[in-house]
Amino acid sequence: MAEIGTEATPRARRRAAAVNEGGNPGGGWRDHLGSLAFLAPGAIFLLAITVYPLAATARNSFYDATASNYVGLANYKEIFSTSSILVTFRNNVIWVIVFPFLVTFIGLVYGVLSERIRWSTAFKTIIFMPIVFSATASALVWRTIFDLDPHIGIVNATIQTASDWINPPGLYPVDPSAGQSVAGLVATGVSAGPKDSLESSSTVTAGNPVELGLIGISPATLQLVGAQTAVVPTASPGAVTGLVWRDFSPSNPTARGQVLPDELGFPGLKLTLLRSDGTSAGTAVSDAHGDFSFGSVGSGSYKVQIDSSNFSSGFTGIFWLGTQSLTPTSSLNQTAQALLSVPLVDISMILAYLWIWAGFAMVVIGAGLASLDREVLEAARLDGAGEWQTFRRMTMPMLAPVLIVVIVTMLINVLKIFDIILNMAPGSSQGDANTLALAMYNFGFTGGLGNWGLASALAVILFILVIPAIVLNLRRIRG
């Protein structure tokens, strides 16, 4: 067959040439006119929009912001001496180290495990589906998922649910992160006690009712707990009675110290009666009108404490898209910080990107698994190798080329990472989440005319970083 083929080709070529070009059986460039005409559109596009620009960018990187005056290596020097640009290298390194291996690992686990379930098609479809979403849309989705407010972000909501279950928040949460403080609630007859509690300013004794006025608690909170009109407490012999009320009258906003008819009591407050040595002599909970009573109290003077648990705000959310570093770098200088800190937002974005690309890794690895030589694997099992041994000693080495393809593909992908950062990192985190590709865009195309020299230098660096991948691809094609 092969011999016939090689024999037929030159003859056919000559004949075809004779037919097409009307003679000239000797060949020559005119022979190829037809083929070259097919090549032309592609060649024009590639030469004009990729090959020439590659050279032009290299040139521009040695020129100034307007790409008109030669500045030598100034742009490169600036890049390597500006800590806000060095941050982009750090982030690219974080992405390159963490992402390709993580996504390949998850793809491998899902690829292997999904072979063993009945609903593998459904499973693969679910994992693979996000790959068709734009990084922009995905970033917006994940921005909501990681939202600081537990009413919006499901991650913080989940943590809050767990945290509230272990350590429930008080009825009257005071959130220090929002600038509130327990001491700020003080109005009449109370003062700040230890550890975010409040206590009566003066000592109390049995039979003498005490009135404790607070302000700064929102009507919405009071409505939620079912607060009713404050009722002045009645004296009761042998008991410490009292009232905790909102010392604020909507009809008379400046009056303090008196219980007015349109003022509300605080229900559900946990109170402790303290002896003069600070030990507890009893506990009580206020009723709907804000009244409380500690029964069978001996003579002596006490203080009424409003427990800090009433004001505990519980879990209020982690800022997953913030720049707090996972490595301790706060003591280092600016450049060292830029190079060594790992901002939390990077990890959150890597998780979002994992959601997009795990399906890709799974599908490519799955195809690799399917093409493995089953007979070799079965032979290994017949020889007594266990499932795990077969996987580690046989499957993995045979799969290695596929794993490398996935890792390299993902590596190139994250080197160029752009839209997920632009859209997912909030304004306050953009600088710390910056990457080479994003910095190239920002320097080149935002803020007025942009700095084309610097942007070009960044693009050149990006290109240099993908050269190993180019070499690898070429080797793969030729070998």
Added chain:
Amino acid sequence: MSVVSPATKPGSPATKPVNLERRSLLSAIRPSRAILNIVLVVSAVFWLVPTIGLAIISLRPESLFQQSGWWTALTAPSQLTLSNYQTLFAQGLVARGVLDSLITSLEITVPATLLVTIISSLTAYSLVFGRWPGRSVVFLVIVGLLVVPIQVALIPVVQEYRVFGDLSGFNPFGTIPGVVIFHVAFGLPFGIFLMYNFYSGIPKEMLEAGRIDGAGEWQLFRRVALPLGLPAAASLMIFQFIWVWNDLLVALIFLGNNKHATLTIFLFEQTRTLAANYWIISTGAMISIFIPLIVFFSFQRYFVRGVLAGAVK
């Protein structure tokens, strides 16, 4: 385990004792079928949550967004309404509105996809079936171009467009053709690579026979290569469609100050407004993923083939 290892089947008694011995350790670690299913169900739920969350946010009234999480709608489906979609679509074709952006995205994606497919097929045909010298070198250059980041071309192409505008009176910068041209050029290396690999599998004899019979190159391309290459072309089209549809960077730069925007630009700009309107963002995001989802579910097989063929881009 669907992949039944033959050793566990009856009929190979000789190997059995060894197996038991080796597996006693491993059986403790190896997940049982139930655990396997639970792990994968949990994974699948994790993977679905973002999409479901987005869909529900887009279906809840704006006023509820700050008050309670979207997941509360799972137990109170009465929260769901189409009003966000109605409001957005009621704007009609306002420049930079959702509908207008949807159309702009299509105006860019459709020509870019068709051009890449046609030009890739022509180039690959010439590389595989042509007989001019240096074909293999050109192919290697194209393979090299596969992973070149688009960042290296952005600024020079803006400059080229300007020069072209000075010469011809039409500056493609800020126009839809300007975006399409860029997308086509950067779609070509992958497209040519994919078509090249496919055409390489077509026996050369099929074309030689046609040449002997006097068919021209164009006829051979149209009658032989194009029909045979359809499956690969379909993969390429779907891949390219989704690639261009989801692009933000190229459109952001080359549409410039055009009064129209793509859907990705629409979403990007919504996040940049002072009071980000989550109802617009989530509803817009749902609209933007709608078409890729249809393409995905209709042509999953071709899409997967494209992904497998080009695990390099």
